[in-house]
Amino acid sequence: MSKLNIDQKKIKQLFEDKRSDFLIPDYQRPYAWGEDECQTLWKDIFNFAFPDKELEKFNSDEEYFLGPIVTFENNKKLEVIDGQQRLTTLMLLLRVFYKRLEKMKDENSMRTKQNLAQCIWKSDEFGNENKEKLKIDSQVALDEHKNEFLEILKTGDAKDFKSQYAINFRYFEKEVDEFLKEYPSYFAYLPTRILNNCILLPIEADNEKTALRIFSTLNDRGKPLADADIFKAQFYKFYVAKNQKDEFIEKWKNLEILCKEVFSKKDNTSTDEIFNRYMYYQRALKGNKNSTTEGLRDFYEKDSYALLKSDRTFEDLQNLGSFWQAISIQDKNYFDENTLRWLFILNYAPNIMWANITSVYFMKNRDEQNQLDNIKFAKFLEKITAFIFAYSFIYPSVSQLRIPIYSAMIDIINDKEMDFSKFLFEKENLKTFIQN
Known part of the structure; x- marks a missing residue:
């Protein structure tokens, strides 16, 4: 105690x-x-x-x-x-x-x-x-x-x-x-x-x-200390040891500005969101399909914050942030018209699971210029749109959606077809739920 x-x-x-x-x-x-x-x-x-x-x-x-x-x-x-x-x-x-x-x-x-x-x-x-x-x-x-x-x-x-x-x-x-x-x-x-x-x-x-x-x-009346504030300190120590303190401070400020613009949280946890979406990618890399998701700080503090003592991690966070920024502004230089339509629809999804699995897809399938194949990406978006909306009619709780989505994240990492074949439901049953 x-x-x-x-x-x-x-x-x-x-x-x-x-x-x-x-x-x-x-x-x-x-x-x-x-x-x-x-x-x-x-x-x-x-x-x-x-x-x-x-x-x-x-x-x-x-x-x-x-x-x-x-x-x-x-x-x-x-x-x-x-x-x-x-x-x-x-x-x-x-x-x-x-x-x-x-x-x-x-x-x-x-x-x-x-x-x-x-x-x-x-x-x-x-x-x-x-x-x-x-x-x-x-x-x-x-x-x-x-x-x-x-x-x-x-x-x-x-x-x-x-x-x-x-x-x-x-x-x-x-x-x-x-x-x-x-x-x-x-x-x-x-x-x-x-x-x-x-x-x-x-x-x-x-x-x-x-x-x-x-x-x-x-501190329920003030600004709670965000998880990202703790993570920032770990990155700071890492870059100070490399004599890159000033470069890191500038990059971190830019990341915070980007996250505030993209995620627009009411409190000060905007930067937490990029760490949250990156966490799902790291979970998928490890083949973790446990439907109980640990807290953000608990996840990153493992092995004395080993994941945050890496240039690769910070670069990944920056690139993932830029990807979501392009989505937030419907960037036509980044996505074609068909892809933008699916992204627009997914903004109205009943929960945030689409964003987590989309982050995993981006991290796995991006090219050296951090671009995606628009045709393949649009097909992916079409499939998760159908599944997430339909599944949410039958199982409204987001906890029910975690099991198939976490499994699909691992399929993405392993280059397997994401077909949700283990989670099929009856067409007529779905129609009834929608009509009700």
Whole structure:
């Protein structure tokens, strides 16, 4: 059974803990909070810390909940699965407060500055902070500005940067300066109340899989972490080892753009779909006709993600994506008129099985230019159109269709005729179902 460590903590408690060495992993998405989110955070915290803008109305027993942080320990670092945006933004805000407090010499300000330092930087056994060692690190593969974030935290200077980190840092500087102008004598109270009365709910799982499952459960209102984000990280490591990091990042961005255009999911799982369709090709190659289809992540993580440590796999995904892009735009340079008619009809199929078997057909029968013989392809489409529509009248559940379709996928791989001969049904019986 998976173990969880859950204990709500004040920001100061969580950040200054010696174990709090946060890592935003390579598969996470780039930092995305803009000024609107920062403005909401600032107003919420300010109104909590200064009710009606009056110092005396604050109740020191009250707490303000900022949300969960889901992590798991990986090589003595707390790998952040959920809470990346919140955690990053809080660090920027605390760094702004520290920067302003550096010029203040009163006792409250000095003590608050020391508390902030313990939250931002690692320290030695005497409590002396090392400003080269931050409590947070980012390895996000596709975030070209992550080094700016780390540099801002180290130096407190964002004037020469143009990233979203810098924009948000300057926003907080503006708000903090306005607060300082209005409440010069009480400036230290605001960061102190943030540290002592704003709380987070750190949820530490014992492994990555458990942490991801918790994240998916908690994040029903936000964007779930897509399987493709995990796969991207594996490709990233593979191409970094080959000194092809920049080329990969550019290719991955193009693949994501293509998938969003072609598959147009409502959430952020468009890129998952190309991995899903490629999975059926790989299953067919292995002769796997098991009607129980495993999860996408479970399939690709086998043998330490061996399938994703290959140039061939990424090229296959790109070519398969281009094939579906040609279908989505009804590309007449790619398909003849007859083929396009069948593809148009299949768009109205009662389930997605036609797309999976068509992906297998393309991967097996494409030529060196990634083209198909239109005459043979049209015959294939005609046959699956007849079978899938007819079979769905008799067996409406998609689970019933998996058995014949999975078997046909293996026939395609083995260059056998795909005739569905083991799954015949009576013509009159079909007519009755259609009439009903």
